[in-house]
Amino acid sequence: MNIFAASGKLEVLAAYFKIILTYRGMLLIHGLRLLLLPMVLASAWLSIEKTPGNPYGDSDYLLYYLLVPLIMNLTDSRIVFKFSLAVKDGSLNRDLLKPFPPLLGYLLESIANNALQLVYLIPFSFAFWLFVRDRIVLTHLQPSLLLFFLIAIIVGWLARLVVSGSIALFSFWIEDVTTLNLVLNGGIWALLGGMIVPVATFPEKIRYIAGLLPYRYMLSFPIEIFSGRLSTAEIYQGFVTAIMWIVLFSVIMRIIWKSGLKTYTAYGG
Amino acid sequence: MRQISIILNLWKATVIQAMEYRASFVFSIIANFFDFVFGLLQYLVFFTAAKSIAGWESDQMLVLYGVFMLVFALHFILLYPNLVAMGDMVNSGNLDLLLTKPINSQLVISFRRISLEELGSLGTAMLLLGWQIYRGIIVFDVGNFALFAVSMISSLLLVYCVFLLLISLAVIMERLDNMSQLLWSLFALCRYPNDIYPDRIRYAFISFLPVAFIATVPASVLLGRSDSAIVWQGFVLAAAAVLFCTWLWQRAIKAYTSAGG
Numbered sequence: 175m176n177i178f179a180a181s182g183k184l185e186v187l188a189a190y191f192k193i194i195l196t197y198r199g200m201l202l203i204h205g206l207r208l209l210l211l212p213m214v215l216a217s218a219w220l221s222i223e224k225t226p227g228n229p230y231g232d233s234d235y236l237l238y239y240l241l242v243p244l245i246m247n248l249t250d251s252r253i254v255f256k257f258s259l260a261v262k263d264g265s266l267n268r269d270l271l272k273p274f275p276p277l278l279g280y281l282l283e284s285i286a287n288n289a290l291q292l293v294y295l296i297p298f299s300f301a302f303w304l305f306v307r308d309r310i311v312l313t314h315l316q317p318s319l320l321l322f323f324l325i326a327i328i329v330g331w332l333a334r335l336v337v338s339g340s341i342a343l344f345s346f347w348i349e350d351v352t353t354l355n356l357v358l359n360g361g362i363w364a365l366l367g368g369m370i371v372p373v374a375t376f377p378e379k380i381r382y383i384a385g386l387l388p389y390r391y392m393l394s395f396p397i398e399i400f401s402g403r404l405s406t407a408e409i410y411q412g413f414v415t416a417i418m419w420i421v422l423f424s425v426i427m428r429i430i431w432k433s434g435l436k437t438y439t440a441y442g443g
Numbered sequence: 444m445r446q447i448s449i450i451l452n453l454w455k456a457t458v459i460q461a462m463e464y465r466a467s468f469v470f471s472i473i474a475n476f477f478d479f480v481f482g483l484l485q486y487l488v489f490f491t492a493a494k495s496i497a498g499w500e501s502d503q504m505l506v507l508y509g510v511f512m513l514v515f516a517l518h519f520i521l522l523y524p525n526l527v528a529m530g531d532m533v534n535s536g537n538l539d540l541l542l543t544k545p546i547n548s549q550l551v552i553s554f555r556r557i558s559l560e561e562l563g564s565l566g567t568a569m570l571l572l573g574w575q576i577y578r579g580i581i582v583f584d585v586g587n588f589a590l591f592a593v594s595m596i597s598s599l600l601l602v603y604c605v606f607l608l609l610i611s612l613a614v615i616m617e618r619l620d621n622m623s624q625l626l627w628s629l630f631a632l633c634r635y636p637n638d639i640y641p642d643r644i645r646y647a648f649i650s651f652l653p654v655a656f657i658a659t660v661p662a663s664v665l666l667g668r669s670d671s672a673i674v675w676q677g678f679v680l681a682a683a684a685v686l687f688c689t690w691l692w693q694r695a696i697k698a699y700t701s702a703g704g
Contacts, residue, residue, distance in 0.1 A: 207624050210632065211631050214634065214635055215635075217640050217641070221497040222493035224492070225492055228493070349467075350470060350474075356474070361481040365485065370488055371489055376492060377492075380491060
């Protein structure tokens with residue numbers, strides 16, 4: 175894959191950091207919006223009457239939704255919006271002329287964007303933790319678990335990027351990919367990825383399906399690792415499933431990219 | 444009367460404009476319908492792991508969702524396009540032009556445009572509520588329905604107040620960028636009943652941050668779980684808020700020294 179051999183990666187990454195810092199006001203509003211929904215959901219889960227098979231207690235829900243904003247933002251990908259915009263306003267033409275693979279640009283932009291979310295995510299998560307710390311148990315945390323947690327975040331980020339990226343590349347043929355993205359990506363992600371309902375609390379059958387789909391690995395999986403509720407075998411099994419999805423979607427993305435470029439005739443300027 | 448006919452003519456113009464891009468219009472209706480369906484699925488998924496939320500069972504939550512979508516769709520049809528246009532108006536200087544016209548500026552800026560794309564959600568929300576009446580979850584009762592009408596008016600007035608706050612801010616700060624996201628955050632707070640929040644927040648939401656009156660109160664009225672006192676409290680709050688925000692808007696316009704050109 176020639177995209178990993180490109181030179182000047184670090185410089186481009188630094189440039190993306192600067193571009194995103196210019197819009198820090200927007201970053202804040204965007205952040206507020208993304209923090210609010212997990213808080214609402216946490217309140218909702220703390221006031222439910224449970225179904226008999228539900229293994230989570232109040233402290234599990236609190237820890238889960240304490241981590242949701244963090245994981246959600248760190249694995250976030252905006253490629254669907256960015257790429258379809260680039261096709262529409264013609265900035266893709268410019269990107270194609272640069273001596274730099276355009277798709278690698280999206281990968282680096284995503285790193286810069288997600289890393290800068292940490293500026294408010296860390297203080298927020300810490301403040302929230304201070305509020306609820308006597309209700310959350312963290313004694314099970316070991317270095318190996320934290321290492322798995324970090325790897326899971328990176329794997330989740332890659333999975334989200336390639337799945338979103340594959341949908342984004344349909345912009346070559348379809349003018350508006352947001353609906354396609356909602357149905358195949360955002361919607362199922364929210365339903366079965368662990369946003370609305372923690373995957374571990376699903377009934378057996380739904381949990382099994384959620385485990386097969388790639389969406390769980392973008393959100394729920396790292397949190398499940400952090401909560402210490404997964405055995406080492408389950409963790410490895412999760413990594414294997416997620417990496418298989420990443421490989422599959424990388425190949426799909428490559429195929430779509432190649433055939434898309436052939437049909438692409440550029441509009442705008 | 445003249446003001447109303449001007450607004451109606453402006454609406455006609457925006458509808459004609461939207462119809463020029465018919466395929467894109469149909470497409471947005473489909474997209475919004477999917478939004479509605481996914482919102483509905485969220486509740487179904489939620490209730491695979493929960494029996495009830497703060498005393499609200501799944502059928503009652505569907506009523507809440509119906510009411511929520513009703514308010515959301517109405518806001519999207521009537522207010523949202525105007526909010527989007529507002530950011531543009533300040534930057535381009537079109538606001539100056541509009542202010543010189545012999546017509547109530549607040550009225551024109553608030554209701555200049557209309558977007559019919561959410562008609563699908565509006566229809567589906569009504570179908571959902573109708574279905575709940577048919578199933579007997581909502582009991583038909585004239586007194587309750589009248590109260591519901593009052594609470595819906597308060598709810599829409601409150602949403603309008605947030606709209607006024609945002610456009611006043613746009614005039615003061617001379618930019619709007621992604622302020623509309625703040626409005627969407629407000630809606631995120633209304634998707635679940637007000638009873639889920641801790642005591643202090645719940646108190647805030649029925650007093651100085653009247654979030655509860657947007658969806659929870661109208662839905663409880665429909666379900667016959669709410670007394671009339673809270674409905675009238677909401678109405679008074681909404682009326683006071685509209686007066687205050689109108690005053691704020693007038694202050695903002697007075698201090699406005701034009702931007703762009």
